[in-house]
Amino acid sequence: MTYISPRSTRKYDLSFARWVHRHINGGDRLAMCMQCGVCSGSCPLGTTMDNGPRKTFMMIRAGMKDDVLQSDTLWNCVSCYNCVVRCPRDVPVAYILHELATVAVREGYVQAKRSATNKFVKGFTWSYKTFGRTDERLVSMFYYFQDGLASGFKKLLAFRHIALGFLKVGRLPFGMPHSLRHRRELRKILAAAAAIEAQPAKGGR
Amino acid sequence: MSTRNTGVYLCSGCGIGNAVSMDGLKNVVESEFKKSCKIHEYLCGDEGLDLIRSDIVEGMNQIVIAACSPRAMADRFRFNSVQVIRANLREQVVWSHPEKTEDTQMMAEDNLRMAVTEAGKSTAPEPQFDGEHSEVIMVVGGGHSGLTAAYESARTGYDVLLVERALQLGGMARKWSKRMPIHPPYQNPQPNTVANLIEAVKNHPRITVKMGSTVAKTSGMPGKFSVDFSDGSSHTVGAVVLATGWRPYDAGRLKHLGYGVSPDVVTNVELEGMLAEGRIARSSDGNVPEVVVFIQCAGSRDSDHLPYCSSVCCGVSIKQALQLREAHPDVMIYIIYEELRTPGVAEEFYRTCQRAGVIFMKGKVQKISSSLEITVNDAFLQEEIPLQGVEMIVLAIGMVPNSTNVEIESQFLDEEKLKLLSSDVNHYAPIKVAGAATEPITLSADPLPKGESILNLQYRQGPHLPMLAHGFPDSHYICFPYETRRSGIYVAGPVRRPMDMGESAEDATGAAMKAIQAIRTAARGFALHPRAGDLSIPRINLNPCTKCRRCTVECPFGAIDETEQGFPSVNVTRCRRCGTCMGACPVRTISFTNYTIDMLGSMIKAVHIPDEMEEKPRILALVCENDAYPALDMVGIARLSFSAYVRIIPVRCLGSVNLLLVSDALSAGYDGVMFMGCKSGDDYQCHFMKGSGIAQERLSKVGETLKSMALESERVTMAEVSIADSATLPKVIQNFVEVLESVGPNPFKGF
Numbered sequence: 036m037t038y039i040s041p042r043s044t045r046k047y048d049l050s051f052a053r054w055v056h057r058h059i060n061g062g063d064r065l066a067m068c069m070q071c072g073v074c075s076g077s078c079p080l081g082t083t084m085d086n087g088p089r090k091t092f093m094m095i096r097a098g099m100k101d102d103v104l105q106s107d108t109l110w111n112c113v114s115c116y117n118c119v120v121r122c123p124r125d126v127p128v129a130y131i132l133h134e135l136a137t138v139a140v141r142e143g144y145v146q147a148k149r150s151a152t153n154k155f156v157k158g159f160t161w162s163y164k165t166f167g168r169t170d171e172r173l174v175s176m177f178y179y180f181q182d183g184l185a186s187g188f189k190k191l192l193a194f195r196h197i198a199l200g201f202l203k204v205g206r207l208p209f210g211m212p213h214s215l216r217h218r219r220e221l222r223k224i225l226a227a228a229a230a231i232e233a234q235p236a237k238g239g240r
Numbered sequence: 241m242s243t244r245n246t247g248v249y250l251c252s253g254c255g256i257g258n259a260v261s262m263d264g265l266k267n268v269v270e271s272e273f274k275k276s277c278k279i280h281e282y283l284c285g286d287e288g289l290d291l292i293r294s295d296i297v298e299g300m301n302q303i304v305i306a307a308c309s310p311r312a313m314a315d316r317f318r319f320n321s322v323q324v325i326r327a328n329l330r331e332q333v334v335w336s337h338p339e340k341t342e343d344t345q346m347m348a349e350d351n352l353r354m355a356v357t358e359a360g361k362s363t364a365p366e367p368q369f370d371g372e373h374s375e376v377i378m379v380v381g382g383g384h385s386g387l388t389a390a391y392e393s394a395r396t397g398y399d400v401l402l403v404e405r406a407l408q409l410g411g412m413a414r415k416w417s418k419r420m421p422i423h424p425p426y427q428n429p430q431p432n433t434v435a436n437l438i439e440a441v442k443n444h445p446r447i448t449v450k451m452g453s454t455v456a457k458t459s460g461m462p463g464k465f466s467v468d469f470s471d472g473s474s475h476t477v478g479a480v481v482l483a484t485g486w487r488p489y490d491a492g493r494l495k496h497l498g499y500g501v502s503p504d505v506v507t508n509v510e511l512e513g514m515l516a517e518g519r520i521a522r523s524s525d526g527n528v529p530e531v532v533v534f535i536q537c538a539g540s541r542d543s544d545h546l547p548y549c550s551s552v553c554c555g556v557s558i559k560q561a562l563q564l565r566e567a568h569p570d571v572m573i574y575i576i577y578e579e580l581r582t583p584g585v586a587e588e589f590y591r592t593c594q595r596a597g598v599i600f601m602k603g604k605v606q607k608i609s610s611s612l613e614i615t616v617n618d619a620f621l622q623e624e625i626p627l628q629g630v631e632m633i634v635l636a637i638g639m640v641p642n643s644t645n646v647e648i649e650s651q652f653l654d655e656e657k658l659k660l661l662s663s664d665v666n667h668y669a670p671i672k673v674a675g676a677a678t679e680p681i682t683l684s685a686d687p688l689p690k691g692e693s694i695l696n697l698q699y700r701q702g703p704h705l706p707m708l709a710h711g712f713p714d715s716h717y718i719c720f721p722y723e724t725r726r727s728g729i730y731v732a733g734p735v736r737r738p739m740d741m742g743e744s745a746e747d748a749t750g751a752a753m754k755a756i757q758a759i760r761t762a763a764r765g766f767a768l769h770p771r772a773g774d775l776s777i778p779r780i781n782l783n784p785c786t787k788c789r790r791c792t793v794e795c796p797f798g799a800i801d802e803t804e805q806g807f808p809s810v811n812v813t814r815c816r817r818c819g820t821c822m823g824a825c826p827v828r829t830i831s832f833t834n835y836t837i838d839m840l841g842s843m844i845k846a847v848h849i850p851d852e853m854e855e856k857p858r859i860l861a862l863v864c865e866n867d868a869y870p871a872l873d874m875v876g877i878a879r880l881s882f883s884a885y886v887r888i889i890p891v892r893c894l895g896s897v898n899l900l901l902v903s904d905a906l907s908a909g910y911d912g913v914m915f916m917g918c919k920s921g922d923d924y925q926c927h928f929m930k931g932s933g934i935a936q937e938r939l940s941k942v943g944e945t946l947k948s949m950a951l952e953s954e955r956v957t958m959a960e961v962s963i964a965d966s967a968t969l970p971k972v973i974q975n976f977v978e979v980l981e982s983v984g985p986n987p988f989k990g991f
Contacts, residue, residue, distance in 0.1 A: 049531055049629055053572055056597050066597045070620050093620040096599045098627070 051100040059134045061127035068092045074118035074128045084108040088118060088128045091135075104144040109136035110152045154181050164225065167215020172207070246359050247300045248275050248352075249292060251283035251307035251329075259334035260348045265306065268349050273356045275304075283307050284316040296322055304359050306352050309873045310890075323364035323834070327355030331876035332888055343856070343884035350847045350887055357846040361839035365776040365832070368765040370812060373463040375763075376401055377755045378477040380455060380694060381642075383411020384741050385733025386483035387437045388748035389755075393481075394446040398756060401475055402441065403450045405645075409438045411485050413741055415509075417516035418563060420555050422742045426585045427592045429559045434741075454645065459698035461799075461811040462728030463762030478762065479728045479755035482705070482713070483748060484642040484694055486734035489546055491637055494539050498608040498633060504529070505608070505633045507538075508556050515563050522632055528568055529631035533614060534561065535605055536577040538635035548710050550638035550738035554581045557636045558593045565596050573598045574627065576605060576616055584742070601625075608633065639738040643705065643713045644691035651692060651703070697726065701798040705729065706929075712737055715929055720769070722751040725929055727768055727797050727814045728758040762813040770866065770927045771817045771892070776832040778815060782807050784827045791821035791830060796895070796930040818928035819896025823935070828900065835896075840889060841904050847887050849909040852985045857885045857911040859977065862897050864917035865890040866927040867963040872916075874966035882970040883977045886914075893917070894958075895931025899938055902956055903945055909989040912980045914973070915939065915958040925962060932960070952983050 055062040068089075075087035086094065086108045094103050109132050118128035139145050158177030162169045175194075180187035191198075201207040215221055248269045252262050262279050269277040278295075280288040283305065292303060302323045307313070310326035317324050329348050337344040375398060379390045382404030390402045408414070418429035441447050456468040458480070468474045491499045491507045498505040503523035506514075514520045522529050534557040539545035554577065561573045575598060582590045594600065606615040606624060614627040644650070689711045693703035705713035706725040714736050715723045722730045732751035733744040758768060767774035780791070787806040799814035800821060808821075822830045828837045850856040863869045869890045875882055887910075891897055894917035905913050918925040920933035936958055943953045957979075959972050 047626055047628060049572060049574075049627060052599055053597070063597065066594050066599065067591070069594075070602070090621065093618065096601060097618055097621060097625045099621075099625075 046101055047098040048100045049098045051098045051103075052096050055095050055131075055135075059131055059138070061130045061134075064124070064126045065092055065095065065131060067124040068126050069124055071123060073121050073123060074126075077117040077121050078112075079115060079117070080111045080113060084111050088132060091132070092126075101144075103135065104139040104142065108132065109139055110145075110150055112136075154178055157181070162212075164222070165214075166212050167218045167221050168213055170212035173212060244302050244360070245300050246275050246302040246304060246356070247292075247295050248273075248277040248304040248306065248356060249283055249288075250277065250279045250352075251281070251288070251305070252279055253282045253284075254308065254330050254334075256307070256329050256334050257281060259337075259339040260329070260345050264345060265348060265352055268352055269356060272353070273360075275356065284313045289316065292319065302359055302364075304352075304355050306348075306355060309876075311870055311873060321364075323359075323362065325355050325359045325362065327351045328873075328888070331873040333876075335876035335879060336881050337884050338881075341884075346848070346850075346856075347884050347887075353846040353848070354843040354887070354889065357842045358839055361836065361842050362834040365774075365834055367775050368777060368812065369763075370765070371464075373759070373763045374465075374476045374478040375399065375759050376475070376477040377479050377481060377752065377759070378403065378465070378467060378475070379481045379483060381411065381483040381485055381733075381735075382406070382409040382441075382449070382451070383483065383485045383733070384413035384434055384437070385485065385735075385744040385748040386411070386481070387434070387441050388745045389481045389483055389732050389752045390447050391437065391441050391444065392749045393752040393755065394441075394444045396752070396756060398446065398759070400447045401450060401477060402447055403453060403455065403469070405452070405454050407452045409441065409449065409451070410434050414438075415516060416512055416741075418559065419741050420552075420559050420586065421589055426588045428589075429562055455695050457696040457698055457703075461762075462758045462768070462813040464813075465728065478759035480695065480730065481748070481751045481755050482694065482724075482729060482731045482735060483733045483751070484735045486639040486641055486738070487646075489539050489637045489640050491539070491635060493545065494635060494637070496607070497535060497538050497605065497635055498610070498612065499635060501608075501610055502612055502633075504612060504631065505635065508534075508553065508560065508634055508636045511560055511634050512556075515560060515567075518567075520564065520567060527631075529571065531572040531574070531630050532561075532564060532632045532634060533574040533576060533627065533630050534634045534636055535614075536575065536580070536636045538637050540636075540638035541578070546638045546640070546710070548638070548738070549581060551581060551583055552738055552740045553636035553638060555583075555586050555589065555740060557634070558582075558586070558589055558598075560634065561593055561598045562596060565598065574601060574630075575599070576601045576603060576614070578602070578604060578619075639734050641710075641712050641735045643694070643707065643711050643735055644689045645694050646691035648692035650690065653702075695729065697798070699726070699798045700792045700801045701795075705731075716924075719925070719927070722747065722754045723769075725797055727799065727816060728755075728762070730754045730758075758813075765812070767815065767817045769816075774817045776817055776834050777812055778810050778817070778819070778821055778830050778832055780808055780810065780821075781829045784829045786827060788826060790824040790826065794820050794824045794895070794930070794934055796820055796928050796934075816928060818893040818931055819891075820893065820928065820931055820934060823894075823896045823898045823938070825898065826900075828898065835892060837898050837900065840891070840897075840901055843889055844901065844905050844910075845908050847908075847910075849989060851990050855985075857977065857980055857985065858909065859883070859886045859912045859914055859973075859980065860905045860910045861886050861888045861914045861916055861973075862891050862894070862901070863888050864894050864932070864961075865892060867918050867925065868916035868959075868961040871961050871963055871966045871969055875969055878966060880967070880970050882973045885977060886973060893926065893928045893931035894935035895926075895928060897935060899942055899945065902942055903949065906946070906949060906951060906955065906986060907988050909986055911983075911986045912955045912957070912976060914956075914976055916961045917958070919960045919962060949988075951986070954979050954983050955986070 070089055072089045075081045075089040081087050086106050091103055091108050112129055112132045114129055116129055122128055155178050158174045161177055162174050179190040250262055250265055266277045269275050280291055282288050296319055304325045305317055306327035306329050308330040309328045333348045377393045377398050378401045379386045380403050382402055390400045394400045413434040416432045419432050421430050454470045456470050458465055458467050460466045463478050465477045467477055488509045520528055536554055541549050557575055564571055602620055603616040603618040606617050608614050612630040614630055616625045618625045696703045708714040713724050713731050715725050722732060724731055730751040732748040761768050785807055791808050792800045792802055797814055797816050799811050800808045803809050849858050894915055902913050917932040920936050926932040939958050942956050946953050957976055
């Protein structure tokens with residue numbers, strides 16, 4: 036992406052809303068937000084977010100750029116798309132949050148490497164690249180043990196009740212992970228997607 | 241009517257015959273009143289009507305029909321040149337009380353007695369034609385509402401006299417660049433078409449335009465208002481439509497919002513001027529502003545300024561934001577609102593504005609610095625947001641009605657006159673009941689609107705039009721739109737309530753129709769709404785008159801003037817026939833031919849009062865026929881039941897009930913008297929505006945009368961009944977019955 040959002044010395048920046056409107060995918064629909072809160076209410080992680088999508092949108096309008104881009108709302112989205120489906124004004128909520136997260140990384144507001152989401156995504160990506168499918172056991176292991184053995188075992192122990200519960204009802208299988216038959220094809224698709232991503236984004240609308 | 245020839249007809253249909261003894265009723269008429277009486281089982285059917293018609297042919301000229309409520313079958317029981325009096329046996333007796341009981345029978349007999357007595361004291365009013373009537377409609381104000389009222393009246397075939405203070409037609413609307421959408425899809429501003437309307441009015445042969453003049457004074461009544469103008473000419477007109485419009489609220493008082501502090505703070509009216517000119521620029525440097533903030537409710541919904549919502553400012557800001565965005569696509573626009581109100585179909589308009597990227601912020605402006613930094617308390621974020629870099633602020637200011645001409649000093653009024661006028665003109669002033677020894681009225685800080693009256697009415701009650709609230713001269717904008725409390729004078733457009741051009745066009749058309757009605761009814765001697773079609777006229781016998789002036793003071797419509805000798809004189813077509821004057825008169829000298837104090841008093845006495853040993857109390861209910869009486873009918877229709885000890889007399893308005901009737905009733909042996917009428921006070925429902933308020937005020941003085949008769953004050957009460965109260969009404973009555981049972985029987989029984 037070539038567009039850098041306006042940087043300002045102020046905490047409140049009136050032109051930030053305009054920038055989002057022009058340069059964020061779906062940002063033009065953001066103007067239609069009527070603050071009903073259906074997005075935040077529908078969000079499975081809404082209660083764990085610091086602001087939630089509704090408030091984030093109002094903060095964008097108020098020009099609170101720093102607060103928006105430092106918020107964990109952008110990172111806690113699990114892409115369930117409940118908000119997108121339910122928004123009465125057709126605001127693509129999740130898409131806007133994703134793009135704002137990239138902006139936040141690009142402009143140095145967050146250290147992507149240190150975010151838990153990033154660590155999880157790494158495991159997720161490794162799994163589907165290797166097997167063509169995600170294997171929950173391996174993804175979890177990958178995620179737990181990234182910070183070293185000690186913290187990995189600690190996390191494992193913390194979740195042992197859940198693991199035992201799964202085991203009891205037969206939801207935790209042993210054996211090799213299932214894998215995709217045509218893994219080579221998948222890799223080609225992924226390579227093509229990466230090539231597209233690497234191209235500079237087209238300018239605003 | 242030469243001599244009364246009364247026939248009484250009893251209907252036994254609709255269950256009446258099963259519930260009460262028809263022979264018993266017939267016996268009452270024949271033995272007590274010596275009148276002919278016929279029973280029919282289906283009186284409103286063709287056969288029953290033929291029975292009545294054949295008697296009319298033989299010389300019957302007054303008919304008492306004891307059947308359903310007078311509100312039912314009124315069309316069937318209407319006969320040419322014959323007075324019809326109704327006794328309510330169906331809704332208020334047999335449908336609301338158990339069959340074949342002694343109490344029900346007594347109630348039916350008493351209702352019949354009251355109706356036959358009423359017939360003996362009542363004469364049908366004759367239509368009165370009173371000389372020449374003018375059919376010209378005078379429209380005051382040549383703005384959008386006035387032009388529409390004039391044009392629509394003229395199109396209906398009436399001559400119009402359009403009076404405009406300025407030398408140009410079009411008023412405020414002439415200055416607008418564009419108007420809010422009035423056609424589907426209601427999304428974008430539309431061209432201002434007022435110039436076409438001005439042309440149409442100028443070219444219409446029925447419209448006379450009088451420019452550059454104001455009304456000097458108005459006297460007379462509907463059908464013959466005599467109007468003098470500032471240029472010395474005078475005209476006779478039939479009805480008046482007041483469409484003097486509005487003026488913007490004085491922004492100079494909005495210093496806290498930066499007006500006058502920074503040149504870049506403008507009002508929405510000033511921005512409209514820039515838009516019409518096609519050049520939007522900051523006054524400070526002449527540049528196009530890059531960030532514009534609209535502040536809604538500037539000086540509105542604020543107890544220090546305009547306490548009300550002007551309803552159009554939100555739409556205007558949306559329109560102006562869209563126009564700004566169209567002219568300069570790079571301008572950042574913020575609209576800061578507390579509640580964005582888009583009445584009508586403006587919701588689509590609002591969405592268009594959102595789609596265009598205008599940013600709406602809900603919150604209250606805390607302060608505005610001289611460098612135009614706005615601090616907003618954002619309602620969604622719940623924190624104070626400082627908006628910096630703002631280059632222009634537009635204050636969305638509200639509308640003030642031009643109910644007076646503020647350019648002219650108001651004429652001097654002494655304090656006594658001011659008090660009187662204030663109680664009639666200012667909605668919040670206490671209602672003054674003349675003659676009663678009450679605590680003195682304290683004048684409110686702002687007894688009258690500033691400036692001289694526009695019409696300068698030569699009425700007993702002063703030159704001003706009464707105000708409903710906040711200086712808007714309306715009477716009741718839900719029940720009686722366009723009406724003032726002066727018959728034949730109608731208000732239209734923003735002088736009545738804040739509104740936009742689309743609404744004002746509708747309003748003006750409605751007021752024009754009302755004006756036409758006023759002219760037509762005046763010519764035929766009818767009363768106006770709500771007693772439309774009533775021919776009766778208050779007659780005042782001046783011999784016993786003591787010139788106490790209560791009638792002239794209390795008339796809610798200012799219909800009664802005073803002669804030079806101080807006697808009251810009724811302006812017939814101003815009168816709405818509510819009878820408030822009749823209720824006010826201490827010497828019972830005001831009456832209608834078919835509605836007098838003597839008649840009501842005789843009806844009260846016609847009821848048979850059982851003696852103390854029978855333990856059957858009697859309660860007189862004086863019931864307003866506008867809302868309370870139909871509510872009582874609905875009790876019967878819903879087959880609910882109320883106490884059979886109540887005897888109901890419908891009255892035109894509680895204002896028409898003279899307190900002498902209360903002492904009449906109590907000395908006749910009734911155990912209690914109950915007034916049932918409409919709600920009074922700020923949000924009154926009285927069909928004659930002040931009637932129920934006046935009754936309540938009078939009733940508060942009845943304690944002394946009761947004391948002089950050595951009776952308990954609990955014996956008289958008033959219930960506010962709305963048309964929807966039928967479900968709770970039986971309980972209200974029952975509570976009063978229980979109060980009376982605890983007080984004990986009236987000691988005057990049997991005297």
